[in-house]
Amino acid sequence: MYTTQGQSQSTSTSGVDPASSGPTSGDSVSDHGYTPYWQHRRGSCHSDDRSSDRPPPITLEDHTESRAATRGALWAKSITIDDYVIVHGSPPGLGAYVVWxxxxxxxxxxxMTIRKRYSEFDELRRKLIKAFPQSNKTTLPPLPPKSAIYKFRPKFLEKRREGLAYFLNCIMLNPEYAGSTIVKDFIFPPES
Structure with missing residues (x-):
């Protein structure tokens, strides 16, 4: 039961005291004798410590065997193919090829500078596919296409240069490939 302007009012039919349910439009704070929600403070029995409700914090763990093992696999930070040389065969026009x-x-x-023919890149890719059958086109991209007709034209050679540089970067900057003996033998050919 509560009073408004000196008149007595009965409780609602649900048995809940309207004074405890908050102000209604037109009611003032002092009419009901309670603190509005934005000023309400919980008592000591309602602890604000929710640590028991929270899951444990996320932790990051590095399960690599050693930093040196990962670093040993990656030993190059960039690879560029700056230019090429057309090596002419004898007689002229026969046996010519490009060295990158x-x-x-x-x-x-x-x-360090290395010089390689397209056929050597092709051989490297075939060996890597055989050694790493789980590789896909993202980690081991295809080589640029061959062309018997355009193979010495500057526009074709520029596209091939870009494709070979991309391929080589994907290989050399991937620790799985770069640490393999296949790639090391490509860069540092074993002396025979």
């Missing part, structure tokens, strides 16, 4: 000048910037030292 690749610059490998190593993590520990300066740049």
């Amino acid at each position: 000048n690749c610059k490998v910037q190593t993590l520990d030292g300066g740049p």
Whole structure:
């Protein structure tokens, strides 16, 4: 039961005291004698500590065997193919081929230059597919296409240069491939 302007009112039919359910439009705070929700403070019996409700914090764990093992696999930080040289055969027009000048910037030292033919890139890719059957087109992209007609035209060679550089970067900057003996033998051919 509550009073408004000196008149007595009965409780609602649900048995709930309207004073405890909050103000209605036109009611003032002082009419009901309670604190509005934005000023309400919980008592000591209602602890605000919710630590028991919270899940444990997320932790990040590194399960690699050693930092040196990962670092040993990656040893190049960038690879570029700056230019190419057309090697002419004898007689002229027969046996000509292109040699690509690749610059490998190593993590520990300066740049090193290697010279490779397209056929050597093709052989490298075939060996990697055989050694890493789980590889896909993202980690081991296809080589740029061959062409018997356009193979010495500058526009074709520029597209091929870009494709070979992309392929080589995907190989050399992937620790799985870069740490393999296949790639190391490609960069540092074993002496026979």
